[in-house]
Amino acid sequence: MSERSFFEKVWLITLQIPRGQVTWYGRIAEMLEAPGAARTVGWALNALSHEQARHIPWQRVINKAGRCSIRNAAHTPDDQQARLKAEGVVFDERGRIDFRRFGWPGLDPDEVRFLLSHARLPWE
């Protein structure tokens, strides 16, 4: 099968995050064997079209500090917080999420390989 772009890989990983759990940009980059590409992960989510964003749980990706750092014309950190709260995620008094409680463990390298070669994006 043809190689997917980095953006598509990011979206496929993001699709695997269970409702009520979160992960951070750098963790996704790590799973894609691209440690240090956290900014690119953020850019991939920023690149989602309005239609695509309806299928991808972008709100479950936050920064490593446990805060929402979304910067997008269509969505704000408040939107993201509201969406996560609706899924049962709790923010502390400082507006941060506790990864020990809501952090997604992520996928093993083998699982990632399988996912990238077999899974499809919702609009494909």
Add this chain to the structure above:
DNA sequence: GCCCTGACTGCTA
């Protein structure tokens, strides 16, 4: 192929 951009991160102060 070069240069710029960015929903990040780790280090230092």
Add this chain to the structure above:
DNA sequence: TTAGCAGCCAGGG
């Protein structure tokens, strides 16, 4: 705890 800064890397022009 927070702020500033440099390094990071894939896409787009």
